[in-house]
Amino acid sequence: MDWAGGVKLLFASGPMFSLLIGCLLGIFLGALPGLGPVFILTVMLPLTIHLQTIDALVMLVAGYTGGVYGGAITAVVFNVPGHPGNIATTFEGPAMARQGRAGEAVVAIGIAGAVGGIVATGFLVFVAPLILNAALKLQPVDYFMLAIFGLSMVAAASRGKVLVGLVLGGLGVLLSTIGPDVITGTNRFSFGSSFLKSNGVPLALVAVGVFAIGSGFVMMEESWKNRTRTLDDVRIRGGIKQGLNAAVSHPISILRSSLLGVVIGVIPGLGVTLSNIAAYAMESKIGRHLSWGTGNVIGVMAPEAADGATLIAELIPAFTLGIPGAATSALMLEALSLHGLTAGPGFFQSGSTVAAFLLAIPLAQILIAVLGIASAPVVVRMARISPQIIGPALIVIGSVGAYVVNGVIADVVIGLIFGVIGYAIVKLKLPLAPIVMGTLLGPLAEESLGRVRILDKATHTFAFFQPMAMILAVLAFIVFTGPYFRHVVKVKGYLVPGARTLRNPGVDVERMVDDSQATMVVEGKE
Amino acid sequence: MGKPVTGLGIELDDSQSNKQPTTVISVRLLGVIFAAVLVVILGLYDSRISHYPAGVTLFPRVIGLPTLVLAIAYLVKELVKLAKSTQNLKSTAENSNVPKVTVPLPSHEQPTAKESVELLLGSRPINTVAQTRIVGLGLAVGLAVLYVALLGVVGFLIDSIALVVGGPLLFGQPIRAVPVLLVAGTALAVILSVLIHLSGVIPLSTGIFHIGVS
Numbered sequence: 209m210d211w212a213g214g215v216k217l218l219f220a221s222g223p224m225f226s227l228l229i230g231c232l233l234g235i236f237l238g239a240l241p242g243l244g245p246v247f248i249l250t251v252m253l254p255l256t257i258h259l260q261t262i263d264a265l266v267m268l269v270a271g272y273t274g275g276v277y278g279g280a281i282t283a284v285v286f287n288v289p290g291h292p293g294n295i296a297t298t299f300e301g302p303a304m305a306r307q308g309r310a311g312e313a314v315v316a317i318g319i320a321g322a323v324g325g326i327v328a329t330g331f332l333v334f335v336a337p338l339i340l341n342a343a344l345k346l347q348p349v350d351y352f353m354l355a356i357f358g359l360s361m362v363a364a365a366s367r368g369k370v371l372v373g374l375v376l377g378g379l380g381v382l383l384s385t386i387g388p389d390v391i392t393g394t395n396r397f398s399f400g401s402s403f404l405k406s407n408g409v410p411l412a413l414v415a416v417g418v419f420a421i422g423s424g425f426v427m428m429e430e431s432w433k434n435r436t437r438t439l440d441d442v443r444i445r446g447g448i449k450q451g452l453n454a455a456v457s458h459p460i461s462i463l464r465s466s467l468l469g470v471v472i473g474v475i476p477g478l479g480v481t482l483s484n485i486a487a488y489a490m491e492s493k494i495g496r497h498l499s500w501g502t503g504n505v506i507g508v509m510a511p512e513a514a515d516g517a518t519l520i521a522e523l524i525p526a527f528t529l530g531i532p533g534a535a536t537s538a539l540m541l542e543a544l545s546l547h548g549l550t551a552g553p554g555f556f557q558s559g560s561t562v563a564a565f566l567l568a569i570p571l572a573q574i575l576i577a578v579l580g581i582a583s584a585p586v587v588v589r590m591a592r593i594s595p596q597i598i599g600p601a602l603i604v605i606g607s608v609g610a611y612v613v614n615g616v617i618a619d620v621v622i623g624l625i626f627g628v629i630g631y632a633i634v635k636l637k638l639p640l641a642p643i644v645m646g647t648l649l650g651p652l653a654e655e656s657l658g659r660v661r662i663l664d665k666a667t668h669t670f671a672f673f674q675p676m677a678m679i680l681a682v683l684a685f686i687v688f689t690g691p692y693f694r695h696v697v698k699v700k701g702y703l704v705p706g707a708r709t710l711r712n713p714g715v716d717v718e719r720m721v722d723d724s725q726a727t728m729v730v731e732g733k734e
Numbered sequence: 735m736g737k738p739v740t741g742l743g744i745e746l747d748d749s750q751s752n753k754q755p756t757t758v759i760s761v762r763l764l765g766v767i768f769a770a771v772l773v774v775i776l777g778l779y780d781s782r783i784s785h786y787p788a789g790v791t792l793f794p795r796v797i798g799l800p801t802l803v804l805a806i807a808y809l810v811k812e813l814v815k816l817a818k819s820t821q822n823l824k825s826t827a828e829n830s831n832v833p834k835v836t837v838p839l840p841s842h843e844q845p846t847a848k849e850s851v852e853l854l855l856g857s858r859p860i861n862t863v864a865q866t867r868i869v870g871l872g873l874a875v876g877l878a879v880l881y882v883a884l885l886g887v888v889g890f891l892i893d894s895i896a897l898v899v900g901g902p903l904l905f906g907q908p909i910r911a912v913p914v915l916l917v918a919g920t921a922l923a924v925i926l927s928v929l930i931h932l933s934g935v936i937p938l939s940t941g942i943f944h945i946g947v948s
Contacts, residue, residue: 371804371807371808371811372769372808374801374804375772375776375801375804375805375808378776378797378798378800378801378804378805379772379775379776379801381797381801382776382779382794382797382798382801385793385794385797389790392789392790394786394787394789394790396782396786396790396791396794397779397782397786397794399782632764632768633768635761635764636761636764636765636768650797653793653797654793657792657793657796658792658793661792
């Protein structure tokens with residue numbers, strides 16, 4: 209990889225400006241309740257289409273990782289997690305704020321998140337080549353089974369809703385088949401629409417509709433039902449020294465949580481909702497002699513370190529194998545595609561652009577921590593904006609984002625249709641990710657299957673009997689059927705009764721988890 | 735210590751849910767409608783498969799037909815849930831020891847012109863069916879008049895107005911909130927338009943959504 213070229217490319221004015229804008233947008237948008245990394249990526253993706261490749265990638269990665277930090281600040285100050293990835297931060301953060309230690313928490317979180325991101329970047333740089341070596345040996349049938357496996361993981365992670373997860377994933381895959389066939393170019397399923405004939409249904413439109421416009425509809429409706437929203441008047445002052453001390457005093461906790469975040473990140477379908485709570489659970493179990501729930505600074509650092517690591521680690525399978533494990537990595541893959549890059553070995557041979565991108569990730573983490581700490585008082589004010597304003601604004605932003613994809617009005621119409629679908633999915637507490645993941649994985653699966661057929665015809669063999677494909681098929685089967693056999697193999701755990709009652713009476717954890725479509729691992733004790 | 739659970743870890747306790755039976759019914763109904771829509775969409779998709787050469791429909795066949803079957807299973811599951819919820823609601827009502835209270839029907843008396851204006855402006859609370867109808871009708875007409883009046887005049891602004899005003903009104907936001915939403919949404923739309931214009935994607939003169947541009 210051309211690291212020298214990467215440094216030169218990154219430290220030019222364009223990427224640096226993009227980095228700064230991305231960090232600020234991420235932190236501020238992340239502070240708005242309900243808007244997490246996926247939303248931020250969804251909104252930013254269309255707006256970066258016409259930027260230089262490196263500018264766009266840097267801005268996107270800074271934006272979505274910054275979003276987690278913005279949400280963590282409001283989790284500490286207002287007991288309102290910006291998104292499900294910040295749930296565990298509310299277990300200790302608000303207690304710290306009540307003790308006048310909000311500044312300390314914000315600083316400690318910034319440092320922990322940055323460390324998590326940097327650790328995961330290390331894995332991305334050093335582990336990716338190993339995976340790539342293995343990826344070079346993969347056959348088309350293996351890629352097909354990988355795509356199926358990826359979909360199965362996402363469907364399985366739809367807590368108790370595997371059936372509908374599969375239906376939505378299948379629908380996403382079928383949406384990707386609208387338009388030209390990936391191998392022959394023959395048009396299909398366009399229903400007479402010239403727009404569908406030439407463009408199909410772009411993933412960006414599905415994402416903008418489902419995540420941004422759908423969220424706008426939900427927010428408007430719910431703001432009407434819950435008209436009053438009071439937030440404490442908490443001020444963030446000082447705490448820099450204490451926050452630094454906290455981070456320096458607990459390096460093992462931060463590193464341990466970061467590693468846990470990396471592991472969770474590389475497994476498709478888990479994501480930050482799991483990692484932040486799992487990290488809190490792990491640290492509270494290891495440090496059971498400590499006091500928890502009363503403002504323990506480890507309890508805010510561990511979840512955020514895990515979040516930071518998970519968000520970057522999700523890129524490892526995405527960038528090496530083209531199999532995204534979460535909606536964020538799916539959108540990053542789409543960003544690569546929009547800029548003419550493809551995941552896999554080719555991506556890591558793209559020279560200075562990839563080197564600059566990999567260098568930008570740790571730089572973004574540090575910048576997010578610095579900017580986040582400096583702008584925390586402003587971020588706190590952002591969180592006070594009424595959902596009655598945010599909801600319509602989301603629809604406007606989403607519609608503009610949809611329009612930018614192809615520059616035609618049909619984009620907006622399709623975006624709005626998916627907005628309605630997204631609204632229904634959220635209202636029914638169904639998983640949102642499968643439809644987006646299906647739309648992304650569909651072309652990969654179809655192209656691989658097409659190649660398998662061509663190879664099979666030429667060699668008169670049946671490729672599905674190859675060992676790797678068989679292993680992946682068995683794994684996919686286990687993942688599919690696993691939820692139905694949970695009672696057979698019991699894993700001991702501890703239930704936080706509703707989580708909200710024990711740790712945090714103010715946060716509707718159940719609702720947030722349902723919204724995040726992830727299976728949770730929660731450990732706690734009464 | 736809480737109860738042990740399985741799989742990837744611990745699931746939150748569903749017994750925390752404390753929903754009204756009628757809310758459950760409406761959610762179940764929405765679930766049935768959603769599942770039915772999915773079945774229709776997938777059915778339409780699958781019905782088109784035979785219109786295209788077999789070479790380009792292998793993958794759609796492999797995925798499409800099983801997905802349709804799963805969607806039908808999901809629809810059946812939702813219907814069963816709805817039936818159970820309805821049954822539970824009935825049996826709860828029948829077994830309830832709480833004496834039944836007859837709620838008087840809301841008044842259908844038409845409000846006066848002055849009352850209608852007050853209702854539309856939000857200065858008078860909505861209490862009756864007739865008042866609700868007046869407000870809904872008023873907002874719909876107001877939106878339509880606004881839209882037609884500005885059509886073709888301001889390009890992208892009309893689109894912002896339609897989105898920012900139309901959306902809240904459709905979702906029952908109070909009319910008093912509209913000016914704030916209008917200013918915020920339009921300002922946002924202008925900023926975004928300028929940003930997009932600067933990035934060279936869209937010339938500003940054509941507006942964002944092309945609605946109202948001759």
